[in-house]
Amino acid sequence: MNTQAAPSARYSRGAVILHWLIAVLIVLNFVFAFMAEDKPREEALAIMANHKAIGILILLFTVLRVVWRLTHRPPAPLADLKPWELALSRVVHFLLYLFMLAVPLGGWATHSAWSGGQPVNLFGLIDWPGLPFAASKTLGETFGEMHEVGAFSMAALVVLHIAGALKHRIVDRNPDTLRRISIGA
Template sequence: MDTTTATEARYSRGAVILHWIIAVLIALNFAAAWVAEDMPGPQKMQIMGNHKAIGIVILVLTVARIAWRLTHRPPPPSPDLATWEVALSKVVHVLLYVLMLSIPLGGWATHSAFAGGKPVSLFGIVNWPGLPMAQDKVLGETLGGAHGTFAWVMLGLLALHVAGALKHRFLDRNSNALKRMWFGG
C-alpha cells in the first residue's frame, strides 16, 4: 500500500484525538458512577459532581466530534470487511453517537430536575447552566433511571465496538484495523 492510500485509509488527526479523549472520559465516568455508589454522602457528592462535569465535557466534545465528522470525510471501510460487518459497524457507530448525546443530556436533565434548574459546577471552575425546570424528585428519579439504562446499553455497544476492533486485528490478522483510529503514521 503506498503512502497516499495508507493516509487516506486513516481517520484524520482531529477525529483520532476527539475519539480517544471522549473514550477516556466515558471510561472515567463509568468508573466514577460505580465507585460513588458505595460511598458515604459527602464523598459520593464530590465524585458525582465530577461525574456531572465530565458528562458535560463529553457532551460538548461529542458535538465537536459530530461537527468534525460532518466536515472531514472518514476513510472508507476496509475492503476486506464483509457486507454485514460494514452494516453492523455503521449501526453501532450511529447508536454510540446517539448515546454520547442522550446520556449526558439525560444526566443534565436529571441534575436539573433534582436541583430545580440550578447550574452544574464544572470542576469548581465555571458553572454550566441548569435546564429551566422546577425541582421534581419523581421526574429526577425517572430521568436518572433512563440515564442509567442508556449507560448500560452504551456499555454493551462499547464492548461490541472493542470486540470488533480486536477481531479484525487478531482473528482476521488485519494489522491496519487499529491503526486507522490511532496516533502516528
C-alpha cells in the same frame, strides 16, 4: 461540506484525538459512578460533582466530534469487510453517537430535575447552566433511570465496538483496523 477531496487510509488527527479523549472520559465517568455507589453522602456528592462535569465535557466533545465528522471525510471502509460487518459497524457507530449525546443529556436533565435547574459546576471553573426544570423528585428519578439504562446500553455498544476491532485485528489479521484510529501512527 467535506473539507477533504478523498478519504485517506486513516482518520484525521482531530477525529483520532476526539475519539480517544471521549473514550477516556466515558471510562472515567463509569469509574466515578461506581466509586460513588457505597460512599458516605458527602464523599459521594463530591465524586458525582466530577461525574457531572465530565458528562458535560463528553456532551461538548461529542457535539464537536459530530461536527468534525460532518466536515471531514472518514477513511473508506476496509476492503475485506463482509456486507453484514459493514452494516453492523454502521449501526453500532450510529448508536454510539446517539448514546454519547443522549446519556450526558439524560444526566444533565437528571441533575436539573433534582436541583430545580441549578447549574452544574465544571471543576470549580465555571457553572454550566441547568435545564429550566422545577425541582421534581419524580422527574429526577425518571430521568435518572433513563440515564442509567442509556449508560449501560452505551457500555454494551462500546464492548461490541472493541470486540469488532479486535476481531478484525486478531482473527482477520488486519493491522489497518487499529492503525487507522491510533494516535501515534
